[in-house]
Amino acid sequence: xxxxxxxxxxxxxxxxxxxxxxxxxxxxxxxxxxxxxxxxxxxxxxxxxxxxxxxxxxxxxxxxxxxxxxxxxxxxxxxxxxxxxxxxxxxxxxxxxxxxxxxxxxxxxxxxxxxxxxxxxxxxxxxxxxxxxxxxxxxxxxxxxxxxxxxxxxxxxxxxxxxxxxxxxxxxxxxxxxxxxxxxxxxxxxxxxxxxxxxxxxxxxxxxxxxxxxxxxxxxxxxxxxxxxxxxxxxxxxxxxxxxxxxxxxxxxxxxxxxxxxxxxxxxxxxxxxxxxxxxxxxxxxxxxxxxxxxxxxx
Ligand code: FAD
Numbered sequence: 001x002x003x004x005x006x007x008x009x010x011x012x013x014x015x016x017x018x019x020x021x022x023x024x025x026x027x028x029x030x031x032x033x034x035x036x037x038x039x040x041x042x043x044x045x046x047x048x049x050x051x052x053x054x055x056x057x058x059x060x061x062x063x064x065x066x067x068x069x070x071x072x073x074x075x076x077x078x079x080x081x082x083x084x085x086x087x088x089x090x091x092x093x094x095x096x097x098x099x100x101x102x103x104x105x106x107x108x109x110x111x112x113x114x115x116x117x118x119x120x121x122x123x124x125x126x127x128x129x130x131x132x133x134x135x136x137x138x139x140x141x142x143x144x145x146x147x148x149x150x151x152x153x154x155x156x157x158x159x160x161x162x163x164x165x166x167x168x169x170x171x172x173x174x175x176x177x178x179x180x181x182x183x184x185x186x187x188x189x190x191x192x193x194x195x196x197x198x199x200x201x202x203x204x205x206x207x208x209x210x211x212x213x214x215x216x217x218x219x220x221x222x223x224x225x226x227x228x229x230x231x232x233x234x235x236x237x238x239x240x241x242x243x244x245x246x247x248x249x250x251x252x253x254x255x256x257x258x259x260x261x262x263x264x265x266x267x268x269x270x271x272x273x274x275x276x277x278x279x280x281x282x283x284x285x286x287x288x289x290x291x292x293x294x295x296x297x298x299x
Pocket of ligand 1: 049050052053079080081106107108109110111112127128129130152153154159160161162167168169171174175184185186187213
């Protein structure tokens with residue numbers, strides 16, 4: 001594909017992407033393979049597959065992306081982080097990704113490994129996503145391979161380590177200047193924060209397509225944990241609904257579907273070129289969300 005599809009495909013309607021993660025166990029992997037046809041029925045433009053912090057799931061990222069491409073005939077991007085790999089090891093991973101026919105990468109720094117508070121670059125490795133973007137382009141130039149499309153992460157409510165939004169946007173600009181094609185955002189529940197941040201990013205000279213990332217709520221405890229981890233604000237009204245839902249997962253999913261549809265509708269109506277859904281390896285909620293959004297999606 002190439003992430004340039006945002007400028008090409010968006011002429012036919014917004015580009016919808018689904019993010020899945022590699023399960024830790026073989027049973028989980030089997031379940032994901034059973035789930036993929038259900039997600040495909042919802043007609044996303046492409047999938048992205050996350051890259052685990054360390055250890056067993058890393059190899060699975062490429063395996064899943066390859067299966068999505070080869071078995072289901074739809075594009076998939078691999079996420080890749082700076083965690084745990086030297087430059088030479090990154091080259092090996094990039095060669096494997098390229099050889100598998102995958103041409104798009106979501107390039108990230110990654111979080112510090114568990115138990116560590118600061119990110120320490122691996123020996124002869126990279127310290128920030130802007131370096132990874134440059135490294136990826138350098139790899140394809142050095143090896144005479146076709147260029148990768150590259151997405152980078154943006155944080156409408158600021159990355160947790162950044163001192164303020166302006167500094168974070170300055171570093172985002174560095175990442176885009178290093179050769180990214182698109183910015184995909186961290187999840188958020190208040191569109192006003194996204195719109196304000198998008199305006200600031202544009203004012204800072206970031207002109208790439210910006211794709212909002214939405215995570216539909218399916219469980220109250222899970223969403224609290226995730227929001228805390230990524231420093232994302234849960235608006236008071238939503239918080240109250242979630243408090244009332246408590247451990248009732250059915251009710252939580254209902255709230256999640258309504259919240260996500262309302263956010264997506266407003267974002268699409270504002271003219272965003274696409275939406276990236278963190279589908280959390282589930283399909284029932286996505287079926288309802290996509291049904292509701294279909295009239296806005298064309299094609
Ligand atoms: P960076 O852009 O390097 O930023 C990290 C921090 O450093 C920020 O505070 C930034 O302001 C600052 N900074 C940036 N550049 C510089 C610089 N040159 N000098 C000094 N400071 C700088 N994690 C995974 O482990 N696997 C995944 O698959 C994954 N997928 C994700 C997908 C999306 C769409 C998003 C939004 C996040 C994802 N993450 C994933 C989480 C991500 O790895 C973490 O948020 C991580 O802490 C930061 O990654 P980054 O690429 O934004 O880092």
